[in-house]
């Protein structure tokens with residue numbers, strides 16, 4: 001048993017052998033029972049023969065008494081002896097059907113009947129004066145008794161046969177029920193020992209497919225499952241290694257672009273600051289106070305601009321912590337933060353189900369909505385509307401951020417996710433908003449797409465995997 005249980009194949013074989021053994025045992029028991037019944041049926045023929053023989057015996061007895069023919073007497077004698085032999089040869093079996101004493105009485109009756117018949121015949125042959133009718137009456141009486149006894153035995157035999165058949169029916173029904181129950185237990189055993197670990201394996205694989213790279217635990221001691229889990233775990237290590245390399249190089253690439261942009265973008269305010277400082281240095285004594293103030297506020301605003309860029313970059317590169325976050329709460333929070341900047345002419349619509357939970361960095365997700373909402377507000381001139389809606393699509397979440405703003409030309413759409421791409425005037429935007437959004441969505445294993453029509457509006461579609469960490473809830 002121990003040897004079988006170390007593999008799935010062994011377990012299936014084990015259950016199969018148990019099933020086959022049970023079926024063979026039950027079939028054998030039923031076969032033996034049938035053999036017993038067929039023997040009893042054979043014996044039933046013997047009993048009927050005994051009854052028929054006694055009837056024949058009496059028929060010739062009557063004929064003999066009526067016509068006094070010797071042939072009738074010989075026939076009677078033959079049947080009497082036949083009955084005698086049947087009883088002698090089957091004594092034990094007959095005794096099982098009737099009371100021992102009754103069988104003994106039947107035996108004695110037949111013998112007495114035979115001798116009385118003989119006596120009657122002898123007297124008849126010698127033409128001796130007939131004994132008073134008492135001899136004939138005595139013979140008739142014993143004959144009747146013999147027939148009654150054999151009939152009783154025959155009835156008892158039929159009853160016994162009936163109970164035997166009923167018992168076999170019951171045995172058949174019980175063995176059927178037993179086989180069904182045994183089958184159920186065997187199936188249960190197989191489910192518990194084989195199918196359940198497979199199901200757990202499937203669940204673990206599903207988690208991996210959803211991007212949760214957790215190792216497969218030891219689900220069972222089966223050879224096949226152990227080597228399968230080991231192979232998957234090795235593959236996971238390999239995959240994780242490759243993924244981290246990939247993420248690393250992707251990160252390096254985007255940091256490279258960002259760095260190039262940052263140096264370029266910071267260079268402008270820095271050179272402006274530097275120029276203002278030089279002028280100030282040269283003209284500190286000559287220039288009027290208003291001009292000096294103007295130069296100083298230029299330095300201040302250029303410093304602020306450089307500070308803003310640095311802040312955004314720092315925020316972007318901050319390592320976040322992922323947790324289970326409710327999407328509706330995040331959207332509400334973002335709206336609350338930006339509400340003050342939304343003109344009253346803009347109508348806001350929000351359709352996010354209450355129960356969508358994402359495994360995400362709450363602050364970064366909030367940043368995504370803030371940046372998108374900010375862009376939408378800036379794109380709407382005068383009256384307009386923007387909406388945020390979300391729905392579940394299989395194991396993903398689809399979030400749509402839609403506005404009725406100015407829209408974009410296709411050439412602009414192709415550039416919007418690049419760092420420092422902006423169509424806004426210098427003071428209004430740095431062109432970092434959508435670059436940050438794109439990176440955060442990618443960091444969460446999602447994708448972002450955009451559709452825009454000049455003069456009609458823009459729709460951003462975000463797809464995020466719905467992978468909830470139940471244990472962290």
Ligand SMILES: Nc1ncnc2c1ncn2[C@@H]1O[C@H](COP(=O)(O)OP(=O)(O)OP(=O)(O)O)[C@@H](O)[C@H]1O
Pocket residue numbers: 371375376379403405406407408412416421422423424428429430431432433434435457458
């Ligand atoms: N909803 C929108 N409707 C129309 N144009 C948009 C929309 N969102 C973005 N854009 C265009 O894409 C450009 C890049 O957007 P992004 O958010 O990256 O930078 P920005 O808004 O210009 O500056 P920042 O967000 O850094 O303050 C914008 O300048 C704008 O021209």
Ligand SMILES: [Mg+2]
Pocket residue numbers: 371374375429432433434
């Ligand atoms: Mg923006």
